[in-house]
Amino acid sequence: MRWGTVMVASGCGGTGRELAPYADLDGLDLVTRSITLDPRAGGPTPRIAETPSGLVHAVGHQNPGLEHFLATELPWLVRAGVRVHVSVVGATIGEYAELARRLSRAPGVAGLEVNLGAPDQAGEGLFEVREPYHAASVVAAVRREFPADRPVLAKLRPDLSRAVEGARAVHDAGASGVVLGDAVPAAMPDGRPGGLTGPAITPVALRCVHEVTSALPDVEVVGGGGVDGPRTARAFLAAGAVGVQVGTALLHDPTTVARIRAALADDHADDTAGDHAGDTADDREDQR
Amino acid sequence: MTSEPTGVPAVRGPVHVVGEVLATKRAGAYRHLTIAAPGLPERFRAGNFVAVSVGDGRLARRPLWIHRVKETGAYGPTLDVVVEPRGPGSTWLADLPVGARLPVTGPLGRPFALPREPVSCVLVGEGYAAAPLFPLAARLRERGCPVTLVLAADDEGHLLSALEARRSARSVSVITRDGSVGARGDVPSQVEAVLERADADVVYAAGPTATLAAVAAAAERRGAWSQVALETPMACGTGLCQGCPVPVVAEDGVTRRVRACVDGPVVRGDRVHWGELG
Numbered sequence: 001m002r003w004g005t006v007m008v009a010s011g012c013g014g015t016g017r018e019l020a021p022y023a024d025l026d027g028l029d030l031v032t033r034s035i036t037l038d039p040r041a042g043g044p045t046p047r048i049a050e051t052p053s054g055l056v057h058a059v060g061h062q063n064p065g066l067e068h069f070l071a072t073e074l075p076w077l078v079r080a081g082v083r084v085h086v087s088v089v090g091a092t093i094g095e096y097a098e099l100a101r102r103l104s105r106a107p108g109v110a111g112l113e114v115n116l117g118a119p120d121q122a123g124e125g126l127f128e129v130r131e132p133y134h135a136a137s138v139v140a141a142v143r144r145e146f147p148a149d150r151p152v153l154a155k156l157r158p159d160l161s162r163a164v165e166g167a168r169a170v171h172d173a174g175a176s177g178v179v180l181g182d183a184v185p186a187a188m189p190d191g192r193p194g195g196l197t198g199p200a201i202t203p204v205a206l207r208c209v210h211e212v213t214s215a216l217p218d219v220e221v222v223g224g225g226g227v228d229g230p231r232t233a234r235a236f237l238a239a240g241a242v243g244v245q246v247g248t249a250l251l252h253d254p255t256t257v258a259r260i261r262a263a264l265a266d267d268h269a270d271d272t273a274g275d276h277a278g279d280t281a282d283d284r285e286d287q288r
Numbered sequence: 289m290t291s292e293p294t295g296v297p298a299v300r301g302p303v304h305v306v307g308e309v310l311a312t313k314r315a316g317a318y319r320h321l322t323i324a325a326p327g328l329p330e331r332f333r334a335g336n337f338v339a340v341s342v343g344d345g346r347l348a349r350r351p352l353w354i355h356r357v358k359e360t361g362a363y364g365p366t367l368d369v370v371v372e373p374r375g376p377g378s379t380w381l382a383d384l385p386v387g388a389r390l391p392v393t394g395p396l397g398r399p400f401a402l403p404r405e406p407v408s409c410v411l412v413g414e415g416y417a418a419a420p421l422f423p424l425a426a427r428l429r430e431r432g433c434p435v436t437l438v439l440a441a442d443d444e445g446h447l448l449s450a451l452e453a454r455r456s457a458r459s460v461s462v463i464t465r466d467g468s469v470g471a472r473g474d475v476p477s478q479v480e481a482v483l484e485r486a487d488a489d490v491v492y493a494a495g496p497t498a499t500l501a502a503v504a505a506a507a508e509r510r511g512a513w514s515q516v517a518l519e520t521p522m523a524c525g526t527g528l529c530q531g532c533p534v535p536v537v538a539e540d541g542v543t544r545r546v547r548a549c550v551d552g553p554v555v556r557g558d559r560v561h562w563g564e565l566g
């Protein structure tokens with residue numbers, strides 16, 4: 001993956017089209033909301049709750065199913081020039097493999113992201129990733145079905161106690177990179193399982209990224225969790241990530257991805273000129 | 289009404305700008321804000337809303353109906369919204385001073401569809417949610433439709449201005465639960481008679497879910513066509529998060545959960561599964 005890649009995080013970019021007014025879709029790396037083989041209606045409302053500097057979500061993977069996605073959403077995104085990374089999630093290893101097999105034949109899929117950290121796997125009847133070897137088996141099954149020249153990212157929860165072990169396991173199973181991370185398991189105000197996201201989880205995710213990149217320098221890590229501007233994106237890159245994902249911030253300001261892309265492109269230009277003057281102005285702005 | 293995905297028209301799509309509060313006015317229980325928001329008014333159609341950001345690390349956006357737009361004025365393009373301070377976000381908004389800046393995204397959502405013929409239209413709005421019916425009434429009048437506007441509320445403090453409504457509607461009537469002004473009662477108990485009197489062909493409603501359900505049912509009983517503006521809680525307002533599902537019956541008879549923010553908020557009343565919406 002190109003250093004400094006900024007991706008739209010799974011489940012936070014709608015079908016992709018809704019971002020068109022706020023970002024140039026041509027060349028944009030977008031991870032789709034997690035797609036299942038069969039359509040899913042999703043969970044009850046309320047699905048999203050506000051918490052200080054964060055959101056807790058319990059969407060329940062509402063999605064139209066693979067067939068509908070392939071027939072309508074994917075072709076539109078490909079025509080718009082989006083680099084489509086399809087997030088897959090399933091009830092069994094066989095379902096993950098079937099998703100990978102069918103997506104390998106679909107024109108225009110840039111890569112896959114294997115969702116291994118859904119907040120309520122048991123409640124939603126999804127394959128339960130309790131141990132790193134569970135994650136590794138899923139990744140191995142997906143990798144077998146998907147062409148070796150296209151990336152398969154493994155997305156893990158930012159769980160510090162298992163991050164290095166988990167990253168090593170999925171890397172050994174053939175993942176091209178690791179996304180750290182997903183939402184932090186949490187509860188909705190009424191007690192239902194949910195996932196905590198946004199700036200509230202940034203320090204936790206940063207720590208995980210740092211531990212993994214230090215322990216496993218060969219593993220490509222994409223950082224995520226509360227990325228809401230150039231400053232947080234740079235913090236993940238400084239921790240050793242090659243790219244970042246932006247989720248919750250898009251719900252708050254749909255132009256976030258475009259802003260971060262532009263700022264990082266400027267960094268790159270500055271780097272070539274040996275000039276880091278841009279950092280301080282942005283730091284100040286983000287602290288306000 | 290279609291299932292996902294629906295596109296945002298690329299040319300007329302929403303914009304994201306930093307708006308500035310130009311004026312604030314207290315009216316009963318509500319606060320009216322006039323916001324300079326370049327790019328929004330010229331794209332506005334009645335039934336659209338804006339999503340605004342509130343402060344203090346609160347990430348969910350607050351959807352607000354657009355009550356009025358001015359494309360040109362002393363301060364450039366402006367829009368008006370009506371805020372009822374109920375929770376921390378709306379209270380924060382209601383307390384904004386003139387000159388405050390706030391991120392505004394819009395216009396968002398599917399607007400009200402307008403009849404082609406000059407047919408009789410009844411508009412029923414409850415509380416601040418009646419806000420989008422004012423610009424709708426003006427558009428309908430331009431098309432030659434006789435407009436009957438019903439403003440309903442718990443009490444006088446929660447009514448939008450009937451005086452102002454009279455500028456666009458041929459007939460305006462007021463219903464309050466406590467009878468402080470207008471007829472005493474509520475929408476469900478009175479809507480039938482209102483539709484009858486106006487010989488309504490098309491019915492529009494905006495307000496709490498129970499009110500919308502009652503209006504939709506009354507319209508269906510007389511074979512009138514209804515459109516309702518839903519107030520489903522939303523986190524982003526832009527179609528990104530799937531936090532505002534609405535169960536609707538599509539053309540093919542299959543129930544789907546569409547997103548209130550982009551597939552609505554205005555939907556056909558006879559398509560909504562009211563029971564499931566709660």
Ligand SMILES: Cc1cc2nc3c(=O)[nH]c(=O)nc-3n(C[C@H](O)[C@H](O)[C@H](O)COP(=O)(O)O)c2cc1C
Pocket residue numbers: 009010011012032033034055057059061087115155181182183196197198199201224225226227245246247248249529530
């Ligand atoms: C409303 C919402 C829906 C999400 N849906 C998915 C999903 O379908 N699949 C997935 O792998 N992650 C999903 N996520 C997690 C995000 O992709 C992201 O990893 C996480 O929110 C942390 O990043 P953030 O703080 O930038 O949002 C979702 C997050 C939110 C807020």
